[in-house]
Amino acid sequence: NAGVTQTPKFQVLKTGQSMTLQCAQDMNHNSMYWYRQDPGMGLRLIYYSASEGTTDKGEVPNGYNVSRLNKREFSLRLESAAPSQTSVYFCASRQDPLKEAFFGQGTRLTVV
Amino acid sequence: SQKIEQNSEALNIQEGKTATLTCNYTNYSPAYLQWYRQDPGRGPVFLLLIRENEKEKRKERLKVTFDTTLKQSLFHITASQPADSATYLCALGQGGKLIFGQGTELSVKP
Numbered sequence: 158n159a160g161v162t163q164t165p166k167f168q169v170l171k172t173g174q175s176m177t178l179q180c181a182q183d184m185n186h187n188s189m190y191w192y193r194q195d196p197g198m199g200l201r202l203i204y205y206s207a208s209e210g211t212t213d214k215g216e217v218p219n220g221y222n223v224s225r226l227n228k229r230e231f232s233l234r235l236e237s238a239a240p241s242q243t244s245v246y247f248c249a250s251r252q253d254p255l256k257e258a259f260f261g262q263g264t265r266l267t268v269v
Numbered sequence: 270s271q272k273i274e275q276n277s278e279a280l281n282i283q284e285g286k287t288a289t290l291t292c293n294y295t296n297y298s299p300a301y302l303q304w305y306r307q308d309p310g311r312g313p314v315f316l317l318l319i320r321e322n323e324k325e326k327r328k329e330r331l332k333v334t335f336d337t338t339l340k341q342s343l344f345h346i347t348a349s350q351p352a353d354s355a356t357y358l359c360a361l362g363q364g365g366k367l368i369f370g371q372g373t374e375l376s377v378k379p
Contacts, residue, residue, distance in 0.1 A: 161312075188365060197277075199358060199371030200313070207365035215366060247312050254362050255301060255320075260312030 159183050163248050163261035170238045170268045178233040178264050180248030188251050189231035190258065191215075191223060193244040200247065206231055238268045271296040273370040275359060281376045282349055290344040290373045292359030297368075299361035302335055302342045307356045307372065316357075317344075349377045 164179045182189065187208045192200040192215075202215030204223040212223050220242060222234045231250075235242060245265050251258040272295045282288050292302070301320045305313035319326045319335045319342065326333045332345040346353050358372040 190367060192369070197371060199275075200360075200369040202366060202368060205366060213365065216368070249312075249367075251367075254365065254367075255318070257303065257315035257318065258305075258313075258360075258367055260314070263310075263312055 161248055161250055161259050161261040163246075163264050165264060166262065167265045168267070170235075170266065172239060172268060174238050175234070175236050176238065177235075178246055178248075178266075179230070180232065180261060181230045182248075182250040182259070183229065184250060184252070184259065185228065186250035186252050186259075187228075188253070189225065190249040190251075191221075191231070191233045192247045192249065193217065193242075194247060194263075195244050203233065203246075238266075240268045242266065243268045271368075273297070273359065273361060273368060275357075275370040276373040277371065279374040279376060281378065284350060284377055284379050286349055288346040288349050288353070288375055288377070290357050290359075290375065292342040292344070292370055294340050294361060297340075297361055297363055299363060301362050302333075303360045303362075303367070304331075304333055304342075304344050305358045305360060305369075307358060313358055313369075346375075349375075351377050351379050353377050 190205045191203040206225040209228045248261045249258040304316045307313040334343045356372040360369045
């Protein structure tokens with residue numbers, strides 16, 4: 158069982174470059190989430206998609222865009238990367254609000 | 270402003286003792302609260318969910334309490350083992366969102 162798969166696992170970007178982080182889940186979950194994790198800050202919600210076709214801002218959306226491509230896939234785009242976006246990014250999915258969230262293995266992004 | 274706060278300092282305990290972790294929240298009215306475990310370099314893994322109308326939930330050596338008056342959840346690990354060493358995160362649901370605290374690092378010494 159693959160669960161939640163994120164690509165890539167590691168990435169180094171130069172300031173101003175753009176990139177898209179990919180996330181796919183094979184559990185037929187309705188909701189998907191993007192978080193960033195920085196030392197001492199816990200997980201901070203960037204964007205989420207409660208169901209296919211909808212997306213909403215989380216706690217720290219500035220500098221990011223998302224696309225819920227279909228029920229399986231939820232991508233996160235950095236249009237112009239900044240060093241402040243250096244972080245570990247986690248994608249998660251769950252069936253509904255009262256269910257557990259399943260996380261991917263994370264993407265370590267460094268912006269130089 | 271809305272906040273979720275967990276013990277910011279690492280918790281160090283001796284094997285066999287009970288570990289108690291705290292999660293406090295401000296300006297939220299969550300319908301439920303969840304606890305997750307995170308090991309270094311890995312994504313969080315779900316442990317327990319407790320609903321607002323439940324006072325206590327147990328699973329093996331784990332126990333969670335939820336006090337909506339105090340706006341607090343306590344997470345207990347009884348008979349702790351070195352393998353329980355990890356970071357533990359609480360999370361609450363707000364509409365479709367799942368909001369996390371910053372986590373508490375637990376270290377269980379043999």
